[in-house]
Amino acid sequence: MRPLALPAGLWQRELSEFLHRPRSLAIKMLFPLAVAVPLLHSSAPAFYAALALTMVLATMAPLGAGAVLARERTSGLLVRYRLLPCRPLLVGMERLLASAGIDLIQVTPVLILLMLDHAGTEAWWPALWLGAAATLLVGNVLGALASTLSRSPGEVMLFVLLPTLPALYLAGIFTPFQDPVHLVIERLLPFSYLHAAILGSLAAPSQMTTSTAALSALGYLAAAVVMSLLVGGRLIEADA
């Protein structure tokens, strides 16, 4: 626990704060479970369960990151990050990776529940974890971008939901698409791979193979790391 007692990195600082605020920790860990447990232990059709869980993961990261980063900007904390002896884009990326990592810890119980829900779905597990990680990191990048355009956490919600909700629709999580144009668009969005992996983990039919979903999610995760680098610089350098 020493690195957390005396944090020297942003991830250590974020993790330390996450773990040392019991009330906040309980809320953060219980919220995804409060959505997942009833869905997984009821007779809800797998398609709707996958829809709801994908929406939770796709919206919690940008809303959470956007609101926190908007507050950090207003308080001047991001200016302090700017003055660290490290390139702003690296500091920004470190901040976003730390935030996405904590989001992943937050949804880990839900992912474990999904893995345990149906026997014989092990082939979907890599896609499930990679899809969740990619979705959360993309969400954090989007939240960071929204925070640079907003003056308050309230505005962040608007800037986050405006692109996210249509993107969720276009990712085919509400209605499966059949026509080629929509299918191409669907495959360009990271949520579709997470959605497919959740469906697969629930032993429901999916339009993707396990390897397509896993490799594409991995590709998206790599792309999200690059995006976090680009947006990270803007995040740290933008003024309130």
Add this chain to the structure above:
Amino acid sequence: MSGIDLELGAGELVAVVGPNGSGKTTLLRMLATVDAAAGGTARWFGSSDRRSPRVRRRIGTVLDGTPHFEEMTGYQNVWFFARRFGLSETEARTRLNVLLSWADLGAAVHRRVREYSLGMRQRLALVEALAHAPGLLVLDEPTLGLDWTGSLGLVETIERQRKAGAAVVVATNDVHLAERLGGRILFLDGGRRVGEGTVSELLSGLGQSQRVELTFRSPVSLEHLIALPGVCGGESSPLSVRLLVDPGVDPARLLGELDGAHRLLTGLEIHRPDLGDAFLQITGRPIEAVR
């Protein structure tokens, strides 16, 4: 900002003095590499790349209202910044022990920062700025929230940093702090340089003048006093008049000019002029200073 031409060598100190809104913070944010210089150039340790880690590693900054990690203890905060600025664990421990002893935070250093007073936060920010022994120290209103012992301690600490070779830039509208710090003074007003020199050079422009302050128990309007012969400057507020007068002027003569207001007079003080008077003489405007 315009007309600013500033060069600092090792061990030099510049106090940037001016009223609120004069551009002090803008100048310091630029010197601290927070913002780019608009329409000019700035170089730090030979580099014009303000984002360079090499440059930023050598700068210690306290900006107005420096934020901290509220949920972490004071020690965790200073440790984080000391380590991020390149100190090893051993160096950080040694250096922080010395600085925290100066900052006199006592056992509070292990409490969460959200429980800190304004003065404690300011002392913590100073420790964070000094921990990595910066070559350039940029301090915006560093005495904000400090009591007089804290301010005196700060002056001594700055002096030690200068002796160790650090260049120091301090922005303040506390003319007494600027005088105590010594070094060069840069007067700013409306984003422009309006005066520069040592304390004695700036005060020498006032000759043997003296400052006469009259205070009243209820509002008076005595702006005509500023136009009297022998009065070379002044400022008037409802409850006081501050006049810069030639040495030959008898303060008793001023009392004779008060008309009916003499019945409301509660005090008359005669002072040696300070940097605030020098600024007033140059600009015709007072520094809303802590005097």
